[in-house]
Amino acid sequence: MEQPAPRLVRVLVPLPLAGPYTYAAPDELGLAAGDYVTVPLGPRHVRGVVWPGEVDGAIDLKKIKPVLERLDAPRLSVEVMNFVDWVSAYTLFPQGAVLRMVMRSGAQLDPPRPQTGYLAAAAIPAGVRMTPQREKVLEAVRGLNFPATPAEIARRAGVSDGVVRALADAGALEKIESDPDAPFDPPNLGRRGKTLSPEQADAAATIRRHIERREYACTLIDGVTGSGKTEVYLEAAAAALKQDPGAQVLVMLPEIALTLPFLKRLEERFAAAPAPWHSDLGQAGRRRTWRRVADGSARLVVGARSALFLPFSNLKLIIVDEEHDPAYKQQDGVLYQARDMAILRAAHGGFPIVLASATPSLETAVNAQGGRYETVQLPSRFGGATMPDIRLIDMRETPPAKQEWLSPVLIGAVNETLARGEQAMLFLNRRGYAPLTICRKCGERMTAPDSDTWLVEHRFSNRLVCHHTGYSIPRPDTCPHCGAHDSLAPCGPGVERIAEEAARLWPDREIAIFSSDTVINPAAGQELLGRMREGMIDILVATQVAAKGHHFPNLTLVGVVDADLGLVGGDLRAGERTWQLLSQVIGRAGREEKPGRALLQSYQPDHPVIAGLASGDRDAFMEAERDGREMLGFPPFGRLAALILSGENEGHVNSAARMLAAQVPHGQGIEVWGPAPAPLYRLRGSYRIRFLIKAARDVSIQNFLRAWLTDVKIHSSVRRTVDIDPYSF
Ligand code: ADP
Secondary structure, three states, rough: OOOOOEEEEEEEOOOOOOOOEEEEEOOOOOOOOOEEEHHHEEEEEEEEEEOOOOOOOOOOOOHOOEEOOOOOOOOOOOOHHHHHHHHHHHHHHHHHHHHHHHHHOOOOHHOOOOOOEEEEEOOOOOOOOOOOOHHHHHHHHHHHOOOHHHHHHHHHOOOOHHHHHHHHOOOOOEEEOOOOOOOOOOOOOOOOOOOOOHHHHHHHHHHHHHHHHOOOOOEEEOOOOOOHHHOOOOOOOHHHHHHHOEEEEEEEHHHHHHOHHHHHHHHHHHHOOOEEEEEOHHHHHHHHHHHHHOOOOOOOEEEOOHHOOOOOOOOEEEEOOOOOHHHHHHOOOOEEEHHHHHHHHHHHHHEEEEEEOOOOOHHHHHHHHHOOOOOEEEEOOOOOOOOOOEEEEOOOOOOOOOOOOOOHHHHHHHHHHOOOOEEEEEEOOOOOOEEEEEEEEOOOOOOOOOOOEEEEEEEOOEEOOOOOOOOEEOOOOEOOOOEEEOOOOEOOOOHHHHHHHHHHHOOOOOOOEOOOOOOOOOHHHHHHHEEEEEEEEOOEOOHHHHOOOOOOOOOEEEEEEOOOOOOOOOOOHHHHHHHHHHHHHHHOOOOOOOOOOEEEEEEOOOHHHHHHHHHOOHHHHHHHHHHHHHHHHHOOEEEEEEEEEEEHHHHHHHHHHHHHHHHOOOOEEEEEEEEEEEEEEOOOOOOOEEEEEEEEEOOOHHHHHHHHHOOOOOOOOOOEEEEEEOOOO
């Protein structure tokens, strides 16, 4: 007698494969779409998800293998599975590659193992000898809201495991056996937030109306730095959480702004710590958040861009803070813009989304003007704090001496600030000591091997570092090219060099550098921020890590060492980015009752960005940017994609480019530019060639690319990467 045909299901695995595969579903597993399962794939067993949709009818039943097991985890919701499909269709990355962002390593699907970890002990036992290394450990564990392993604590503190173990043995750390999936405390919704100003209350009411309607709507909170945007969106979060006892709310921040003070602020507001999601969360913390988001018990989630791919069971509101921030663009793996994908998620999920910024992106501003988003405005700082007074320093008039970068006017302003007992920040968005090292004998520029990138000198570590690939070498004494001794000279300043100049000028003052090189872990960051807030630092020399979110009550002067820095290069977004970054930096000054001021050193004070910053006329600047983009048909007035071909064999890459160029399909409203060398032509031994594709707004750039790329077969050693809405153009 013939066997009854098995029930078939589609299973998507988190690998960059074409799509879901078909498997037989043993009845006893009772499988439904969204279940996590293990399936055989070639010789391996892999974890995947039972995917919605019809199985392919033309399947050869003899080749079908059965699903092996169902894993113990809450079912992935239909909304999240649909989201994976949309993101894949939009970015042109395979569905499996997108699912990988949801499933991560898959370790959270393992059975729970009781977690042994450490937290700070209530008190340090008498007689425990403290050392600077041990202090670092204590600082690191104080920032923990979940027991961590000695290895994790050591990494956070930047010390060896041994230091942590010794402290634990001495009783200064408390050993805790915990449930790895311990629930998060529910937010206390009876608790009231700060009393809102009339402007804030209006803004909050607008968003609340959208929440009550339970529909998609995008609201932009457009408010200057310090205007109280955060308080407004926390009210919105409270409203969404209150409306529906199972609702989940996601607050997204650029990674850099996800600091402990911010998490504490949320914890205070809701008398419960939010579920965090960021790169510094250890394996255990990540598992806990993932599981609790999946079962719906984590109601308030705060995370960086990848939090958008957490397996929410009942997401009802997304807030994207600092929506203009370039960090929302994922630059490797699946290339996506998290703000844009968040809007997509909300639109398809039928719930509201809130964007907040002091300097909205042009895309957002145009959408707001066109009525697609509603705008609420907070034009002044909360509590009557004034906006900083902004002045330009024309460096052509008073150029500093050679090998110096601070003008007399800026030096004078720092002197006045310090004399009043206030703090100053010198801002330069460049890590290290000098961006370029050159041989005075032969003219050789030090570059990374196999790359077209300059090596940046770092004095603290005494190394030359490539900021693109992380490659580094000890700083050589002789030129590797001509062999000359002591001929290598640093060109131009980075923050370390500005700090050196500041130390010469103010030898008795406390000067600190705030960059990703000095703040190598959260503990170091907390320590530095703490010293700054307590006034133990007089002058902070900082890169963009200091631009966001930080609140230093006694910081009243911001000196921008090189306001023109971001304007060089051919990127059309350069003006907008410079505007946003410098506005943020300027916004650090005078956030409380003491008025702040900002001085911008520039060699091109008439440049529209610099002049606009000085006059504070944001609308005029945005109008000009908008006109330029509209004239060229660039986003948001048109669509843009980049196609990068890369490979180690230059000949293969070039011939692939020629083949693609010869077979560009005809497309109404589409222009293809290139092939041309990509901005970094050689990177990590690969040669890179780029096409730019521009389409009218109502044309599907994805359909065009799909047709083009399926038709043309190129050499298998050449990688094709599509980047929809590229970061720079
Ligand atoms: P933004 O997010 O716009 O930069 P914040 O929400 O951080 O602004 O507010 C700036 C400062 O003003 C913070 O210290 C915040 O606590 C305070 N603040 C804002 N709104 C209120 C309010 N309604 N009552 C009391 N303090 C407020």
